[in-house]
Amino acid sequence: MNLDSRAFFALDEGAATTSAAIVARLRDRWRLLASIAFPAAISTDAILRLLVDRLREADPGIAAALGAESALDRWGRLAVRGRPAGRIAVVAGAERAVAPYAGAATLTGWRVTTASPERLDPLALSSLLLDRGLDAVLIGAGEPPGPDERPTLDDLAALVAGVAARRPELIVVLAGAMAERAAPFEALTGRSGAVLLAPAPVDHPAELALRSLLGELRSASDDGRRAIVRAVGSLADALDRRIEVLEVGITGGLRAHALPGSGGEPGAVHTAMLASAGLTGEDREDVAVDDLMAWSTTPVDRIRLRDRLRELRTAPWGDCAGDGAHLRLAAARAALTRLVDQTPDLGALPSPDIVVAAGGAWAVAPGPAIALALIDVVRRSGAANLAYDHARLLGPLGAIEDAAERRSVVGDLAGELLAPLGSVVMPQGLHAGRSAGRLVVRGESGTTEVDLVPGGLELVDLPPGETASAEFHFRDTVRVGARGRQFSVAVAGGLGGLLVDLRDVPLRLPERHERRREMLAAWQGALWGGEDG
């Protein structure tokens, strides 16, 4: 898309949600003028017409100057799309050899089915691979193959070649020592699915190369999650901050950790995409119900919870108000838990300065409740700012091809694309007791003093746009990023203010569902305004 025009539509057309925004150049700076989100079933043009009408009502002068009356015809569209995760079968000569390949496929957003001749006979394996729901098959072997794999490799290659002959659309990846057995595939003709060679994940560079290949196979060039990865790199550079994005949608989740470039070195973005981190936890219904029960604040039994999860899967935007909003946020927490638990490598990277929630899972939750959901799941001692990609701009901005132009646009919009949720300070190593110390917050609107009670969640009102100094005086040595008893932290306000999280790291919750639910509801109640409806 040509960004020479004065305004454009930013579109994130996800599998469940279509988000649309108007971005315009005003006084030599790109500004976010309006945004809206609707279920994906609604026509994009209908959504854009509503958005333009709202702009014309809100500021007729700007709308006229931008030529909004013919916006749908004249303005460009910067669009990314989300699609259901594809399914890949990861097959190896031995169960032991399956795991590293399955791990790489899992972290690139595929829904993964694993198999080996140790577990399935050739007939069952053929049935599995002939399943029409399968999009790709990865046959992997060690480099060099282990003694338990060697006897099976030729038969395995022949079996998969037999399947590939019947399913010409099936993508085949031959990895590690399997790449030497490409001959049966070279004889196949009339195939639309690619046959590709890949390295065995024997070391970190090879694993990254394998993941890169699998990631490209999974997604199209306009894939929303891939675009978010590019945008968060630009955002980290523009703000010179470490940024972590936690995106949850209906089809999966993305965790991206971006480090800004420094000293002439380029920045880096570490990523993982998981199909299992989707809002409804595709494929593993029992696990998804367990996960949901663990975070649910709604008194509902397992059978009805399963039904409501199914409804959420069928109509992700249905029943968003009242009880349904709580259920949706519990599902988002459960998905986030899966995302964080399965990406420990990303959790071990230097703590981010800003944690950003993104994706359709958060679309209807109040900002403070999103902040709480983030800190409920991402338990990391230290301090960070929390933000929300409220207009879902990260994806569309990541679609800007030119890196310098992308960085410029992202830099202009940085203050508007992220809604500030607040700041969190999370000490670790508190001893149980009546008081762990005191906090003094000195801000523009005055000074606040708070007694620090271990196990609790202290909220300090700090509105968006305000900054303050938070001075902690602990009785004993604790860890807030570093170890010590006295800390002074610069904090920024947001919709949830300053959250001082004195709960356990990691969070420990009661085993009994009722007690657990009461505790979660109490914390959530403090941050979820307007419960009276």
Add this chain to the structure above:
Amino acid sequence: MTIGLASRTGVELIAVRPLLEAPVDVRLPLAPGDRPLVTTGDSVAAGSPVAERFRDTRLEEVPGPIPDAVPGRRWSGQLSPGSLGIRRRAARTSGELLFEAGGRWRVATGEHGEPLESPVDGAVRAVRPGVDIVIRANGRALPGVAAIGSPARGVLTVETGPDGELRPGLIDVSAAGRILVVGSRVDAETLTRARAMGARGMIVAALSGKERRDFLASVARQRASLHRADSFAVLVLDGAVRRPIASAIMAVLAAIAGREAALVIDPPALVFDEPSVAIPAPDPGWVRVRSGPLVGQEGQWVGLAGPRRFAAGTHLEAGFVEFPGEPPVALPLNDLERYA
């Protein structure tokens, strides 16, 4: 009537569900070893066998080379001594070629064949041995959100109103050969009894996860005992939580009641070939509450209400809907749907 500042337009911001679809491609899955009896381009009549399915499929080894052998092709001949599956009887058999390795072909063959019948009249679009047969069905399809069981054909009978529920005791042998429309929900006991009485299927607005699991477990037990059962399918129109069948769908079902139709699993739909039956076009301003506290209610679209605050402090785009005999009420747009 007048609704403040609300716009009377905006109906395009309500999700549309197709009431009927055509054409529809019905997919019948095959397993390795199953024997297709049709080829691409063949015309098929409902009830005619299109494949032979096998319960106990096994793998045999056949020495190569085999002339013109390709994976998926049928093979018949003499099995070699010591082949994987030879156990007891004459070694002449037939099956489906899977792959060749080490100069020997692996062949999927089976016992206890059962005919797989086409549930619809139509033309065969594709035959992929071991994968599926795709039939372009004559007629139109009423889509649902899910279907379980196996494709079936029968005479459509409306047993209850849109929000009714059928109890097991009300089903007797008169249900044999029929597809029953049973209203807002159904339990596993009713499904099992209907199947035992020879019914060919049920159409219901909602099927809970528990009832679904119980019913599928019952079917699996029967199948494990090698007892061949008639085809039986359940078409779920909306989801898992109870609600009435939409009036637009009830109008279709009423129009074809007493006629033959087919329940197919992939895609989940009721297929009927009755060109003479006129189906009234749905009113574009008539909307249905898809989810939320008023689920299942239907009314006339009045206009957009703009962003509104709903329970639990959520702010959602809303619209006014006028239910019969009641003043207009603002509802989240994402809880509404309309048929077209």
